[in-house]
Structures are given as structure tokens and as C-alpha cells.
Amino acid sequence: MSDATARAPFQFIGCVELRQALDHRATDERELLERLEDAPAGSVFYHTHGYFLRHRPITTAYGNDFAAWVAVHVRDQVLAERLAVINPFESATLEDLREELVSVVHDHLLRLPSVPRVEFGEPFHFQQSHIVEVPLGPGATTLAEFRAGLAEVDASAIYFHMVEARTRLGRRSGDFAEWLRGSLDLPDLAERIERIDAYMTSLERVRARVLSLVDAALEGPGAGVGSGSA
């Protein structure tokens, strides 16, 4: 069991998303393509990674807002499937993610005789968000304290440390892995947490996976070795 004390405590941070409407909107798939090319990177983030913060109580059926709109409002299931399968966590940067989304829509349109458009649904309205950070609870200095804090914090903290930190704040390993590796000298546990697939699941499920890995580490050396992903 790890009983080391961290040099710097881990501070859990929850977050609130303040949504902002943008002037961009799309009424057909070609407009979606054009607006996707121009929209701020923060908007690409909001409609892809942010999907997991907003949709936590309900199954994330489409993986991102673009796929959801194409499926529900344009009713183009083919493009919806192709967009839904894009895992935003696999793109190194938001510009890479934008390029992937754009190329999928572009390729899809090349194969169609006419551009699918909204007939009975609603246009796609581009948005972006401002994240307001909220420090939660006392800092954790041991793995046991980290485990206790993680079990209690608001689910938005899971999003902040696993998604926001990686994608928008440039901490590629995520805050949990970075702290466990840097402050508690637990590189194996850090790597397993880093490998957790946060795509197409809920924040509570991600929390449960991190907790099970931490529990295994707390129980003893060698315990819990294996894949950190689902």
C-alpha cells in the first residue's frame, strides 16, 4: 500500500460551464462544414468534449453535438454515424480534431447528389463556453486522502481534471496522472489512469474506474495490474 505523502497537495476543482451563443449557425450539411472551418476552437471543444459534461445523466447516444444534430434534425444517419465515431480524446489538438470533423463532412458530401438539410428540425447553433473553476474540499496529500476526496467530489471535477486539463489547459496526462506521478511517485498507477477511455461513457463511470485503480494500488504492490480502460 502506498503511504507516501505528497510534496504538493492535490486540490480538487469542480467547474461550471457558462455557455455563450455565437453568430455561426447551419441549416444544412454544407453550412455545417463551412461554419466548422471558421468557428473558434473553443466552440469545437464545447460541442465535442463539452458534450460529456452536459450529458452526464443520460446515455451519450451520439458522442458529440454535431453527430446528434445530423441524426436528430437533418436525419442523415450515415453522417451521424461517421461523426459519432470520432473520439475527441484521440486528437492531439483542437485543430486536429476540427480537421478530422471537417474532412468527414467533406468526404460525405462528395458522395451525395444533393446536400441534406433541415426540413422539420432546427438549425445548428454554434456555442462556446467559459469555465468557472470552483476549488472543492481540502487538498489531498496521500493516496488514501486522494481516494476519499475523489469519491465525494462533484462530477464536474472529474471532467475538469480528466478533460478540461488535458485539452484546453495543456496538461496532456490529465491532473490525476500528473499528480500521482510527480508528487506521489506512482508512475504505474498514473499510466493506468492516463489510459482510461473517457469517450462514450459517463463521468460517474470514469470516476468509478479511477477509484478501482486507486483501490488496487492501496491494497498492495502488483494488485490491479492490467488495463485501465473499460
Place this chain on the structure above:
Amino acid sequence: MITVDDYRRVAPPGTVDMIMRLAERVRGRRLLHVSGGRFGSGAAEALRAAVPLLADLGTDASWEITGGDPVFYSTAGALRATMEGTERVLTDEALDHYVEMNRVNAKKLRLDADLVVVHDVEPATLIAQRPEQGRWVWRCSFDCARPQRRAWAFLRPYLNQYDAAVFSLPKFTRRLSIPRYVVAPAIDPLSDKNRDMPLREVAAILRGLGVPQDRPILLQVGAFTPAEDPLGVVNAYRLVKKHYNVRLVLAGTGGGERESVETLAELRQAAAHDRDIVVLELPPDADLQINALQRAATIVIQKSVREGFGLGAAEAMWKGKPVVAGVAGGLSHQVVYDVTGYTVHSVEGTAFRLRHLLNNPELIARMGAAGREHARRSFLITRLLTDYLALLIHLTR
């Protein structure tokens, strides 16, 4: 008195702690709401719950209302209607008077605050008298995406003087030179309209209303106007009635306008020929009755063809009911298709989904439970408090 702590038993875990942490960052800051009145539904209903809670959280929260003469109120009403796209006559004299009355209001009201949130049309031109200090936000609770040109040309220069605007949905907005934030409205789960209610109390209220509970109840709550399409609901019910022995309850307020009177007369005629159609004209403060009806319902319908945000769907979901809703206003943003209910485009679609649910009772339970959790996360006043505090932090950094 209800405090923020009371919401721990209804809000998602951790939410109240998040709210308290947010409030610590703005403790003592003055947050002023200004609206056209304290009564009725919509913005006033939310403020009646939110302002005391914001004060309980340690912010210096207060709520002022603008006053005026009958010409002021009728002009503001006409301006609101034209902002929503309805054709009305707006004379230069009436608009000048409306602006002048708000100039007088500005002198009477204490408008110095860290954040001033001005709600809807009546107080909108107060911005012309804003003090030097403080940030000002225009909170619009209705859909102004397609206003009459004259109304927009008049109000837009005022709106652009604000620091930001807040709309209920992105599709309700129109281009402005200021940032436009999106904050959905919310329901108060501890109010008479939404609080838990024992089955005995539900049964007693329904007896009082003359609504038997001997068969499944299909319910629509809403104004008796063409916008809420109660006649379409009757037609959908007739298609369902061929296969299921159900009762239709239409509950709402009438109002004195011609179209409302005509709609109500047609509904009463339909009810006269079918004892399983119950039309209840309720007073505006019939919160307990609406609560009981929604809890007694098997399925809640909100078949609007024109709608603002339409919080009736959120109220029904909070009571664990699946919702069959028209694709109008905010309804398609509240009802998660095939998860918490269905959105429909026609009378036939409404009937089809009602039959589909009645034929699959396990779906009614499953969607009802999903709806309650969806409402808990997305449409309770705890979420609105979170958004207001985030807005206060963001704009007064």
C-alpha cells in the same frame, strides 16, 4: 423560510456544496434584479425563489420593479409582443412615453450594484440611465429571434448598451454587438407547484376538481390558446380513445382574448359530447392543483405549436412522467427523444406516441424515471443559481 440547504435532498449530490463554494467567491457583492412585476409566471416566478436563496448564500441580492401608468404597461406589452414577432401598432408617442417612464423609474430605484440583471422588456431602457459603476445584463426570457422590424430597430440600440445579454436558448437570440450567454430557466422543486405530494393529497385535490382516477389520465396543462393547440390534443385523444379507455384532462387559464374565448368554447363543446374529456379553467395561482394533476397523470402532453421555453415539460419530468411534446420553443431541448419522452410534429404523431407508451407500460416507468433525473440535473433552480453565480463571477472579475 426555505434555505439553500433544504435543496440537498432534491438536487444532485454535490450541487449545493458547489453553489456554496461559488457564493464564497462573490460574498457581499451586490446583485440586483430588475423586472416589470413580482407576480405571475415566467421571470417573476423564478425570481421569487432565486432572490432569497442568493441572499441566503451571502450575496447582497435584491429585486426592484419598475412602475408606470396604463400607457407604459400597454406599450411595454405591445413592444414585447412585437419582439416575439406579433404585429402590433407602436406609435412614436407611446414609445417616447415608455422611455420617459423608465427615466423616472431610474430616478426612483437604487440601481448601483456589481451586477444588474434587467429582465425582459418593461425595464429594458433603464440602461440609458446606468451609473458608471457596475455591469449590466439584459435577461430575455422569450424568443426574440424573429421580431417585428420596427420593434427591433427601436430596442436594439438600448440592448447594445448592456455589457451582455442572457437568453434561454441560442435559437431565441438575435445578433447583438455584446456577448450573448445562454441560461435555461428552471423550476423550484420545493414550491407548491413542484413539491412532493402524498398520494392522499393528490386524490383529495383531484376529487375537489371533479377528476376521477379510475383510468389512465392524459394531461395537458397550458393556456387555452391556439399556440398550445388544445384542440389538436383533443383530436389526438380521439385517435387514442379508439384503442384505450383513457381520460383527457386539459387544465389551464383562459384569458379574455378572442382567440382564447373561442378555443375554450370549442373545448367545452367537445367535453359536452364526451364525459372523458375534462376541461378545467384554473386561476393563475392554482399551483397545488397543477402539481396534483401532473402527479396523477399517466402521460403528460405539451403539444404546443408556438412556445417560449415551456417549463411545463420540465415540471412533468420532475414528477416522473413521460412527456409527448410538440417541436416548439424549448420543448425539444427539454424532452430527450426516446429517453424522457417524444417530440412530435402532428396530431397523428401525438396519437401514435401516446398509443406506443400506453401499449408499453414499462416504457412509461423507464422514461418517467429518466425524465426525473434529467430534470434534476438540468432544470432545477439549483442549476439556475449556479448559472447566476457563475455569471456574477465571470462578469465582475
